[in-house]
Amino acid sequence: MGKSPCCAKMGLKKGTWTPEEDQKLLSYIERHGHGSWRALPAKAGLQRCGKSCRLRWLNYLRPDIKRGKFSLQEEQRIIQLHALLGNRWSAIATHLPMRTDNEIKNYWNTHLKKKLTKMGIDPTTHKPKINALIGSSQQKDTANLSHMAQWENARLEAESRLVRESKFTISTTPQVPFNKVTDISLLAPPLEQMVPPCLDILKVWQGTWTTKTTGIFTSNIGSLQSPNSTLHFSDNIFTLSRNAYCFGENLQFPALNYEGGITKENGQNNLKCLVKQNPDLQLEGETTILDNTVQFSDIESPIFAAYVEECLRPPIFVDGFSNADTNNLNNTSTGPFHDLDHSNSGGDLEDNRKYWNNTVTVDKSTLG
DNA sequence: AACTGGGTCAACCGCAATAAA
DNA sequence: TTTTATTGCGGTTGACCCAGT
Structure with a gap:
């Protein structure tokens, strides 16, 4: 454990990436894969810390990223998943192919939160704000939601176990999409x-x-x-x-x-x-x-x-x-x-x- | 034209989890 | 088992843009 020292090193560039840096990173990863992020910048000729390179790759340069406006379906999906998972952006991102956790998080914070608030829905609890005085039926709803969250957690754990045990190096490969998994027993607890x-x-x-x-x-x-x-x-x-x-x-x-x-x-x-x-x-x-x-x-x-x-x-x-x-x-x-x-x-x-x-x-x- | 405030989003920071030694 | 290194995650920041004054 402990704080990574790489970002604290002096002389490393910070801030917005230039197209030249992007090109260097991209071509290096295309040729060699990323390997150790810490070692990558020197090998690729970049004055960046490994963390910065990793982030740039994951959030921007990866080929399997869809950019641009979120569709209505994606929007709905984010709201549904947020109701279940809360601010677990990376978990949410696994359900939205081609979208990064960072992008989803930004979209939530800048659009969806406000949208729900405008509709009178508390974006944290996903419940109507006027219902602070919750009746028993609402409490039951809450129970249902946590019930579902429980299941989702179990599934996520199983999924990550599956990924861990798999031979694939997932660092550069997208996670196995859930809808491609045919053996459901792998994903649910016994x-x-x-x-x-x-x-x-x-x-x-x-x-x-x-x-x-x-x-x-x-x-x-x-x-x-x-x-x-x-x-x-x-x-x-x-x-x-x-x-x-x-x-x-x-x-x-x-x-x-x-x-x-x-x-x-x-x-x-x-x-x-x-x-x-x-x-x-x-x-x-x-x-x-x-x-x-x-x-x-x-x-x-x-x-x-x-x-x-x-x-x-x-x-x-x-x-x-x-x-x-x-x-x-x-x-x-x-x-x-x-x-x-x-x-x-x-x-x-x-x-x-x-x-x-x-x-x-x-x-x-x-x-x- | 200059300033201000709000919105957006890429990127950073610190912490925690995990892997390796 | 403990320590150290590395990776991943989520909160936050700040640069940039744009509209309004």
């Missing part, structure tokens, strides 16, 4: 090590599954109850032992709006999903759903999409509350379905009722 509340096991069935999208949906503009919920699966092919993350695309505040989990009860062939709507938040600016609970015994799209997106294959969204989807579906339709926003925007409850009565067949073999 079941017996999981804290009991974390034992939400998501079973994913490969092949064709058929869902009858049913459930109970209550909103501030009325209430409908659908018939019995049923969900049919083909044989179990593999298991994901990670907790449900409640991410979805096209959700303005996904991490905040959707909290809950998917569970598989012993001896039953159904998935149970509970999604709790966070109060005081607006979905896509269209429908405000206040403190209601949406229950599905279906594969609930944002959550399921998160798994698919992060772990295995391209996202599928099967969304029971999208007007666009309602219009596009026949009684039996074949997926995959993308980008259904779960917002109920533009639709009405009659549309939803129509949808609920549909049977949706998603042929997973089409998913590649």
Whole structure:
């Protein structure tokens, strides 16, 4: 341990890098790799400390860096991940390919923090500021969030263990993207090590599954109850032992709006999903759903999409509350379905009722 | 034209974790 | 096991730019 002496040495250049220095560093690393950062500057003919060279390479010169404006999807992802991980920028960066932790940190500090504050959301807690007087439901939300964070931590630890044990030199190679890892068991702690509340096991069935999208949906503009919920699966092919993350695309505040989990009860062939709507938040600016609970015994799209997106294959969204989807579906339709926003925007409850009565067949073999 | 204040972002600093001796 | 060297991370700084006065 101890303070690195290199930066304290006199005579080393500091400040903005010149194009000539960049070129020297770049061509040296291209020819020799970086090896020891401490030794690099002398070998490359640079009057810099190794630390400075490393930083310049990682944050600017690496070829696998995307620069420029953050997309809406990236923005949402950062907010979701920040809600889970806090200021762990390097952990967040592993979920955003081609972006550096420094860039994400800057973007958070200069844009997103303000954006959330403007919306009345505390950027530290990711909760509405007016809710300082937290009710029990909010406390439950907090528990859910830390629950998810617990899982994420476990996953990150497993991931870094995996990287450590791998033969790759990761210093110059990007980390193995999570969605390229096919053996999920490598990334999750063994079941017996999981804290009991974390034992939400998501079973994913490969092949064709058929869902009858049913459930109970209550909103501030009325209430409908659908018939019995049923969900049919083909044989179990593999298991994901990670907790449900409640991410979805096209959700303005996904991490905040959707909290809950998917569970598989012993001896039953159904998935149970509970999604709790966070109060005081607006979905896509269209429908405000206040403190209601949406229950599905279906594969609930944002959550399921998160798994698919992060772990295995391209996202599928099967969304029971999208007007666009309602219009596009026949009684039996074949997926995959993308980008259904779960917002109920533009639709009405009659549309939803129509949808609920549909049977949706998603042929997973089409998913590649 | 000069000054000021805010926004942005590359780069630095100090500390902690990890590896090596 | 302890000490030392190296790397990685997150907070912070300061140079630069731009708009407003």
